Amino acid sequence: MYKNKKIFILGMARSGYEVAKLLAPDNKILITDVKPQDNDKVKELEGIGVEFILSDKPDDFFDDSYDIMIKNPGIKYDHKCVVKAKNMGIPVVNEIEVAYHYLNKDINIIGVTGSNGKTTTTSIIYEIMKRAFGDKVVLAGNIGTPLCHYVKNIKSGDYLVMEISDHQLCDMYDFKTNTSIITNIYECHTDFHDSHERYVMTKKKIFNHHTKDDTAIINMDNKEVMDMTKDIKSSKLFFSCIDQTNCYYKDGFIYFDNVKYLDTSKIVLKGMHNYQNIMCAILCAKRYNISDDIIIDVLTTFSGVEHRLEYVGNINGREVYNDSKSTNTESTIIALNSFDKDIILLMGGLDRGHSFEELKDSMKNTKLVITYGETKNRIKEFCDKINVKCVVCDDLVTATELAYNNSKIGDVILLSPACASWDQFPDFETRGKLFKNTILKYKNGLFIEKGKHIYMIGIGGVSMSGIADILINMGYKVSGSDRVNSVITDKLKENGIQVYVPQSKNNITDDIDFLVYTAAIKEDNVEMIEAKKKKIPMMERGEFLGEITKLYSNTIGIAGTHGKTSTTSMVSLIFLEAGRDPTIQVGSILSNINGNYRVGKSDTLIIEACEYCDSFLSFKQKSAIILNIDNDHLDYFKNLENIKKSFNKYVSHLPNDGYLVINNDDKNSSELKDNTSAKVVTYGINNDSDYMATDIDYDDEGCARFNVINDGNNLGRIELSVPGEHNVLNALSAIALASSYDISFEDIKKGIKKYKGASRRLEYKGKFKGACVYDDYGHHPTEIMATSNAIHKKQYNESWVIFEAHTYSRAYKHKDDFAKALKNFDHIIVTDIYAAREENVYGITEDDIVKAIKKYGKEAFYISNYDDIKLYLSQYVHDGDLILTLGAGNVTKVADLLVSKNE
Template sequence: MSSVLTEEALSKIKRVHFIGIGGSGMYPLAQIFHTKGYEISGSDNNETETLEAVRKLGIKVFLGQRAENIQGAELIIYTAAIMADNPELIAAKASDAIVCERADILGVITGWYDNALCVCGTHGKTTTSSMLTQIFVDAGEDISCVIGGKLPSIGGSGRAGRSKDMVCEACEYQDHFLKLHPDCAIILNVDADHLEYFKTIENIIKSFHSFADMATKAVIYNGDDANTRKSLEGISGKELISFGWDKANDYSAEIISKKGLVTKFTVFYKGEVLGEAEINVPGDHNVLNALAAMAAARYSGLSFEAAAKGLASFHGAIRRFQLIDKVKGLTIVDDYAHHPKEIEVTLRAAKGLDFKRVWAVFQPFTYSRTEILMDDFARALEIADISVITDIMGSREKNEHGIYTEMLGTKTKNAVWFDTPHEVVDKQTAEQKEKNFDECIDYIIKNAEEGDILITFGCGDVYKLAKKLAKKLREND
């Protein structure tokens, strides 16, 4: 087994296999490799809409991960969510193939472009990457992109173009973004997350500093955020472009009006009015995301008018305040937010809209994050009028510290929770998860009222709950 992937080695490879091909981060890489003519195969444990999209490309998909799936592959790519005892990964490492983690491959890909725009930050990466991609697409640019969520205008979470420009969502998890090759680093904010790895906010700031230092041409950063400014200390030899509410920033904004999901605002560059823009996703935080995308687009040579046009046509990425349905007077929205700050800003945005009550349905993700940020989660969820909490989705972790939903539920005012018995939840089957979701749905149907908005939160599969709720309400209707 080799873990070294050089350009020379890549030029000789014909067959590539993806372990976990249905993941939002893996699918765009498979698209790019597929477009470049490689023979692709992949595997995943759960049937999803993404797997259907993969199959439509003509890619062979194995449902279930077994050692024999990797046969014939010369390059095998896996995600950080794949555990060490995964039989496919074990077989891969014992084979003669080159075996690489997703972040390493993404690093190779970003090096293929002359203008790699890498969007990082604790919050807002997917939305901002999607906004920026939408701007390029609407401007007729043949952009390449790798986004952490699905963008309707490109039919997925990535595409392979022929221009020099690439938009790449850059995740700080386990310092993965330090493997990239950014020409322009875009830093949205720096907050405490992934503390099971970073331990302290100071270590997080250091990593963002390293990422900014790697940028070969420019850094676009949130000048209002103290931690972001701290991460830029000592950075030189490249263009530094700031954005924020403060007029002292290079790019700033002033809100003109808010109506429904539409926010209109004036954009300033170095104190001078550039013009008016609008976005169709709620929340002041999304105005800042739009400013970052605007700055990156203009840095890349697009006009203000082109950037404004793209922002106006952007109606959100999939799982970012995505409208699922309006049924029996209940508005059902799904959101990927899985950090307390993300949940807080989304709930505050929802409270600013004219709904009767705001429901939060939260699926905690990983035991370590739930344990470390439990008090913060409780405070964020209390912004909602009613919170419903599902079982914790352990994903890549084992429940070593005995962390359960009831611990968060008892800390959260106005919350109800549905906890699978402790002796079975740590080895939860698909049937048990379905039952857990059904208990939540039954409670919501009995208690929701006309004029309420319900938002499902989490980076796991809680979106299935939102869709099943909408379906059940329609059937009952």
């Protein structure tokens, strides 16, 4: 059916991505979305021939040349482009309908729908069937992974368990289940369907093509369900909490075939709504002849579904529940009726215009409502009307903080929004995760008591290892894991920290109290999965570091695309010289402090503030330096505008008694001045600034000397021990900050002079065949250009660079910029691209970089093996030459190889 077709996919997200991958080999596909999508996924699709267009007017380029339209379930039936397709007679279907045509027809399909309870019901059925039939069971649909992902692996006789929403049922025509379950029908999603009648008729499609050989499991207590299913052809099974039928609840027991089947006191899930979900699962499991032992074992151990009245934990005496999947008032009523304690309720989200009046009778225990998002003002009006105290705020993080701060021991803190998430979040899962991460910060005041056990996934990173050592010095037990052993992990072990290599779920032991992970760790990491199973509180490294900043009243952050490590080092050495005794966390090894961290006794913390994944937005700082803002980390930010927005948020958090030190020579940085409450201090070489460098000259090693001018006054002359004009700017920023903190110019001068470079910042390594060998971390074109300029102020005969691009996305985006930055070297060797966290979905190769360099008329080669690089250099390098290894990954090993004592 789907072969040699021209297909238009309206809306990408997960379902569009999976259906495009499935159909691409045999069809011509265009996919479009109004929102920017994951860049890696877009590149992957483009690599297999799929065209992606970002547009809010897809009807402008949709025409009758297309054979089929595949619509994302979230797009309304009356979307202009959908109407256009139907008027042209072009079929409009969805991802599940497409996948159905690839399935074996002798598999068993169980479909679950309803207004509420479908996720819990689907999950219980899946757990029971998985226990009974093992790998022959697949979970897909509205929870789990889109069906198209699995179709080629589903075999004859397998079982497919699916939650199917009304949005999905809209565009399904041939799809047929063997067993259909409808949990209930209430009025909701009328904004999508425009009428309750249309919503009901859409739900009824779950019984499409049924015969008496198929099964319908029906809620006997719900009149709308009973009316809807009167004329279906399925064999019917009923469940009830009121009347005796196939499966029913009575006096604390669930009955099956009029026999006591299950004592509800032994069930983890509580409430009549959950007993209904359980009865659905019992009827379905018995339909497939699953043993009672398996059914009862699952039902008595199943603890619930993530984001559906999920128990987050006891946070300092408060019972916390995450019900983010509640997108309508009926779900929130169920949640509210589950508690007989005082409730602090977090509500809000996308405004669909529905009334909140139905909640009134269920809010007798609600002592406070915290509302946010599009609906906040309407919810406030509703609460005022029924005399329930309500506080209004803008976002969920603030709402969560207000909820905790207004709670007391014994309260229930409940996120049950009664609204969709799409005003501020891509989905309810993201909303729920943010709520959990935010509330868990309060567990025993953040890190729990000193002496407790903190586990770190990715502990071998420079930043993570520094945090680990700080925590040890603060009195915590620390352990962690990494993929490979390294110099850093060896040092951690020497300091008494248990480091596991490789990572394994067995490392996540029951004595772990808190877990920290890096942004590079994915959801499918085995240790992350195990920690979530054990409900261990966890936090991403940047957030955790942000919490550490809250322990200091004078945190100073050094931010910017380039130069953070050098500047953090300079500021640190100045504060040490002045006797300020700071705690220091720097992104590389600083020989002056014998590592990348130092624990001081003052209230000052000096820290690198990295913008990647918005990490620095978690920091609480008094003062900050902004060195520059450039295109980088585009795998996350997508474009420069988003980077600038992030920096704007960062400086807006600074208090009015702090300082914001800004590079006035950098246009993007200088634009931040009006977006902060802090006192702004500027520095520069070319543009008029509060602190300026004049009369700059350089010694034979390229190290600058310059006068510092402040408000027309010559403060004195500075001598650097590191080369390059970029370090003049770095030093000026440190001088401006230190002067703002009333540190004497003499201490500033001495501190800066002591900075001879951090590890891998144009670090001198030794000699090879009479040539000086340097190593540098630079991995962005701007950094490389600065390093190149610094190199060329040194004295040497010919220059050699061994360049390693860092990440495929950066290599793909900046290939030509790299070539331009490298062209001033006499000889250029390109080695393997360092993948880091990425897969090569871009098709970029080392040869592409070599070709770009050769366009400048330069000599360039690709050599993969490090021993081969050494052999090549040994044949051509001469006494008096200069060799630079350049990149943020493994290329530093080449420098070590060249200067090894075996030479």
